[in-house]
Amino acid sequence: MNTKDIVYIALFAALTAALGLFPPLTLPAVGVPITAQSMGVMLAGALAGSKRGGLALLLFAVLVAIGLPLLAGGRGGFGIFLGPSGGFILSWPIAAFLIGWLVERHKGDVPFVTSLIYIALGGIGVVYLIGIPWLAFAAELTLLQAFAGSIGFVPGDLIKVVLAALVARGVRRAYPGLGDGG
Amino acid sequence: MFDLFRPGHSFLHRLPAGTKVLLLAVSGTLVFLVDEIVIIVAFLAVVLTLYPLARLPLTSAWAQLRPALWILVAILVAQGLINGWFVGFFVVARFAALLLLAGLLTLTTRVSDMVEGMERGLWVLRYVGVNPGKVSLALSLALRFIPVLATITGEVREAQKVRGLDRSVIAVAIPVVVRTLRMSDEIADAIETRGYGP
Numbered sequence: 001m002n003t004k005d006i007v008y009i010a011l012f013a014a015l016t017a018a019l020g021l022f023p024p025l026t027l028p029a030v031g032v033p034i035t036a037q038s039m040g041v042m043l044a045g046a047l048a049g050s051k052r053g054g055l056a057l058l059l060f061a062v063l064v065a066i067g068l069p070l071l072a073g074g075r076g077g078f079g080i081f082l083g084p085s086g087g088f089i090l091s092w093p094i095a096a097f098l099i100g101w102l103v104e105r106h107k108g109d110v111p112f113v114t115s116l117i118y119i120a121l122g123g124i125g126v127v128y129l130i131g132i133p134w135l136a137f138a139a140e141l142t143l144l145q146a147f148a149g150s151i152g153f154v155p156g157d158l159i160k161v162v163l164a165a166l167v168a169r170g171v172r173r174a175y176p177g178l179g180d181g182g
Numbered sequence: 183m184f185d186l187f188r189p190g191h192s193f194l195h196r197l198p199a200g201t202k203v204l205l206l207a208v209s210g211t212l213v214f215l216v217d218e219i220v221i222i223v224a225f226l227a228v229v230l231t232l233y234p235l236a237r238l239p240l241t242s243a244w245a246q247l248r249p250a251l252w253i254l255v256a257i258l259v260a261q262g263l264i265n266g267w268f269v270g271f272f273v274v275a276r277f278a279a280l281l282l283l284a285g286l287l288t289l290t291t292r293v294s295d296m297v298e299g300m301e302r303g304l305w306v307l308r309y310v311g312v313n314p315g316k317v318s319l320a321l322s323l324a325l326r327f328i329p330v331l332a333t334i335t336g337e338v339r340e341a342q343k344v345r346g347l348d349r350s351v352i353a354v355a356i357p358v359v360v361r362t363l364r365m366s367d368e369i370a371d372a373i374e375t376r377g378y379g380p
Binding site for chain 1: 186187203206210214246249250253256257260261264265269272273277280281282283284285287288291293296297300313316319320321323324325327328330331332335351352355356359360362363364366367369370373374378
């Protein structure tokens with residue numbers, strides 16, 4: 001772990017925090033607020049790679065836990081992890097790691113559609129795989145009920161997957177030196 | 183620093199950060215092992231009385247619950263219709279108690295004290311092969327980066343407004359990420375130039 005790794009970890013943790021500052025968008029059809037924050041997870045994985053991306057989101061979770069109001073809507077504090085949405089936040093480091101790991105398996109550029117699949121696998125797949133069982137456990141719901149309660153977020157998540165893939169591609173083109181020494 | 187801390191001199195304010203985290207972790211775990219609603223309600227009452235004891239107004243207790251309110255209501259209704267109102271009340275009371283207890287930690291502990299307490303506890307990481315100095319550097323860098331990123335995002339949005347693109351996530355995000363990546367590379371070089379070696 002060199003100095004650049006540490007700075008990148010800090011940067012993507014801060015980026016995820018900054019994305020929480022964007023005002024949430026509410027889809028008229030579903031009525032569920034969409035925040036830009038989980039794009040930070042996707043970008044950390046797609047741009048910083050498995051180890052750095054995963055650790056960046058772990059650092060972000062630590063910052064939230066120690067009481068910084070960094071989650072979308074100015075939420076923060078240890079209570080988040082004990083609450084219904086705790087599993088979703090805890091899944092983020094693993095999601096970013098998986099996206100990074102999948103992207104790293106390619107030698108050159110990842111084709112755009114492939115990157116969409118990778119980001120969706122981590123940013124939606126892993127997040128729901130951990131978030132929903134935690135919600136079910138903490139709220140004493142069955143898995144199916146917890147799943148039904150979370151399904152409204154999927155359209156927004158799909159939009160974020162596309163946006164994150166577009167941003168990641170744009171950044172890689174504009175900053176080809178990315179990932180050196182990683 | 184922009185944290186949720188409320189200054190004060192109560193016994194909860196004076197308790198070391200590490201002790202408070204430990205107490206929270208223990209009670210947070212125990213609460214999930216209890217099936218008795220009486221105990222949960224008593225626990226909730228104890229947590230609530232800690233607020234005036236810590237000289238925190240009850241409005242700040244309410245502020246801990248408000249962001250989670252719609253989730254709590256949704257859970258209450260879902261549980262009430264599916265498993266009965268008793269279970270719904272039990273689950274919501276448990277969440278409320280946990281949120282309020284965690285809120286006490288957040289309200290009575292400065293972030294700087296938390297960071298300091300954590301850095302003091304970081305030495306245990308050596309045993310799993312992690313360098314505490316590096317963790318500490320990442321922690322302080324991230325805290326410094328957050329306001330910088332907010333500033334850069336503001337600047338880029340301002341610039342894109344001229345082009346009518348300030349509402350476009352992509353047109354804002356790409357320049358922000360590229361600028362901050364360049365900044366990060368410069369910072370990493372600067373740290374190494376100064377012979378940093380934790």
